[in-house]
Amino acid sequence: MPIKLTKTHSRIAGVIAGTVMLAGMISFGTARTLIKNVVQQCGSEDRIVRSNAELLVALKTAHNNMVLQEPNEKFPARNLVDGNFDTYAYPNYHILDYTVDLVDLYPLDKVTVVWNEFGDQSNYVSKWYLEGCTQAGKWIIIARGGPPRSKVTVVKTKETVSQLRLRAGAERDWIGAYEMKIE
Numbered sequence: 060m061p062i063k064l065t066k067t068h069s070r071i072a073g074v075i076a077g078t079v080m081l082a083g084m085i086s087f088g089t090a091r092t093l094i095k096n097v098v099q100q101c102g103s104e105d106r107i108v109r110s111n112a113e114l115l116v117a118l119k120t121a122h123n124n125m126v127l128q129e130p131n132e133k134f135p136a137r138n139l140v141d142g143n144f145d146t147y148a149y150p151n152y153h154i155l156d157y158t159v160d161l162v163d164l165y166p167l168d169k170v171t172v173v174w175n176e177f178g179d180q181s182n183y184v185s186k187w188y189l190e191g192c193t194q195a196g197k198w199i200i201i202a203r204g205g206p207p208r209s210k211v212t213v214v215k216t217k218e219t220v221s222q223l224r225l226r227a228g229a230e231r232d233w234i235g236a237y238e239m240k241i242e
Contacts, residue, residue, distance in 0.1 A: 118162050120137070121157055122157065151233060155235065155236060156225075157224070160221070161223070164221045166219045167191075172236060172238075179210045183232055185228060186204070193220060201216050
């Protein structure tokens with residue numbers, strides 16, 4: 060079945076293309092702000108509600124919400140959704156805040172966060188939140204917790220969302236996340 064393009068698809072594609080084109084003319088911080096302004100418009104009425112079966116092939120993008128942090132090109136946000144459990148997103152800080160955009164709205168069954176050493180060692184993640192952006196454009200907390208004490212956290216949910224936001228913090232050590240498997 061061909062994918063139906065919406066205003067949101069066009070807007071996101073336009074911002075990405077414009078950002079690439081402007082990369083030589085403006086700072087990365089300004090480009091990141093432009094992208095965030097579009098991504099924050101989650102749940103708009105022109106997003107299509109798709110089936111969970113389509114989620115497997117859905118375009119997923121990820122970005123770091125930490126405005127004050129320089130991007131870590133070796134461990135970028137896109138590693139959260141690359142399907143490779145050997146790569147990870149690492150913000151070079153003791154706080155992480157990543158948003159994964161699904162472009163359209165999808166009913167979820169579960170989200171698996173792969174922390175590896177950042178989850179099973181007590182000096183790393185001390186608290187975390189998984190939020191979703193609803194069709195109404197509101198962020199809701201899907202799950203939250205203290206130290207994962209595990210390499211993997213599985214969150215079962217029946218929410219329909221267009222974006223997921225993973226936030227986590229540590230007392231002092233820098234943290235990261237390996238993968239967000241969205242089903």
